Amino acid sequence: MEDRLRRGGDLRAGGPAVRPVATVAATLAAVLAACSPEEEPVRSDAVEEPGVPALPAQAPEHFGFGAPASPERVALWDIDVKPDGEGLPPGSGTVAEGRQVYEIHCMQCHGPTGTEGPNDRLVSAGAWDQWPAGRTVGGYWPYATTLFDYTRKAMPQATPGTLSDDQVYAVVGYVLHLSGIVAADAVMDSASLAEVEMPARDRFVPDDRMGGPDIR
Template sequence: MSWIDRALLACGALALVTPVLARDPVISYDFGRPATPQEIALWNIDVRPDGTGLPPGSGTAARGRQVFAENCAACHGENGVDGIKDRLVGGQGTLASGAPVKTVGSYWPYATTLFDYIHRAMPYQAPGSLSNDDTYAVAAYILSLNGIVAADGKLDRESLPNVRMPNRNGFVPDPAFDPAKLFKTK
């Protein structure tokens, strides 16, 4: 059977199943169980720009320097520059230029987003493995390298949302964009 035949067969099967799904969107497969509130809480780790969702803990830029050297420098460079992955430091004042340098310090509008990203996705080889304290520390270190937090700075869930990023007001709506046009019908 060719790949075209398999694709047509799959589309036909989907066409047969779709009316069933429309009538009964909750399908039981007779295995598993609903997640408990405690299990859901383990995955509910998103952090919003206003700091909602930040966990307890704290970290200093000095501790962050150590954690960064052990977990981040191999990809991002010793000081957040010149690594094989994204540059994290510098670029302030370049966004309106012909060669913008988009880094945490120049582009990101909220420091809480930095914590959230590190907490969920870093380090690359073991995402989510840093403790809350070490995540706060790495965020403090990266922000200190960008001159946003003092070199002896400390971050926690009260102070992090108050960090004012240089590009906080840099994301503005496009005046030519009209969301109502997305849903107009003829």
Template sequence: MMPRTTMAALAACVLLAACDATPPDADPTYGLGQTPAATRLAAIDIDVNPSGAGLPEGRGTVTDGATVYAAKCASCHGAKGEGISPVPALVGRTPDVGYDFARADRAPRTIGNYWPYATTVFDYVRRAMPQSAPGSLSDTETYAVVAWLLHENGIIAANAEMNATTLPAVQMPARGIFVRDDRQGGRPFR
């Protein structure tokens, strides 16, 4: 007869082995949900990576962005991107680039002092803003708002146009403070 701890350990191993037997490409639903239609997947498959892969057609200028921002963003983020509590500021370079946010995390993280990639700003604005109607901005409006935000942070010129070619080329001031995540392991994702 086996001791209880040995039996418990053996049972745990059998259970873990059974869980691990599911092929990685299987999609168990446990009787919940439904398989999404291809059109639904296409509508949410809008990710943009730092290199600009995934950026849509369209273009936006700083001037057009000022108009869109005033109409759809300023009520929460302030007329100049200064933030209206509890909504964060978007514009500002204080503290300076290189500030140790990990040690003193009370400083505001703005596009001008913290965001490493302009494409990330585009991706976030397109998905999540405005808060009252996330994803409602057209691609052209999103490019325009991002152009305005980058200009207000002193990153691009007033006459700059943002599009799928120019946006990934923007050198964000804080890019150098981030360390690339090169961890390996786990299930791959795109």
């Protein structure tokens, strides 16, 4: 045995000959290498901005996008209606005509009487003075004029903006009638719609401040 140790042999019979000192050194070096932190890559805060490629010589000076903002084009988009009725277009509609518009364009989303859904309820089931009566036309909407504005821009949901001004006047009158706000023979136009006083008008405070405190 001593002779085999002197020659660096293995104590196991028939085992391969190894050199213990060299083996330990190699193992230690491998462990140290595995435990040492990796070097962080050098980072630069400078970001290279790509250059703007030059247009080819045959490129046109103008690409034909857009059009001048002529008064006629501006008028097509300037369709907002204010609470006092400013901006209401010419035209008119009756409650009876509004029922036909409602049955064709509105009933599938709001139900036959404006209470069934599946979309938002339009007509309150309870009295207006029982706040909150639900976010319906009679219980929540402050101005009949802005109801026209919203309906003209956003309804019907699947094809917004497709109703004529006369149809919007008519269907708004019909919904107001379902809510008990106007009579069955009412005719809605820019003058009569602006005169409608909504039950929820006094539940809102006009915020027309030009500075001043944050809370009014």
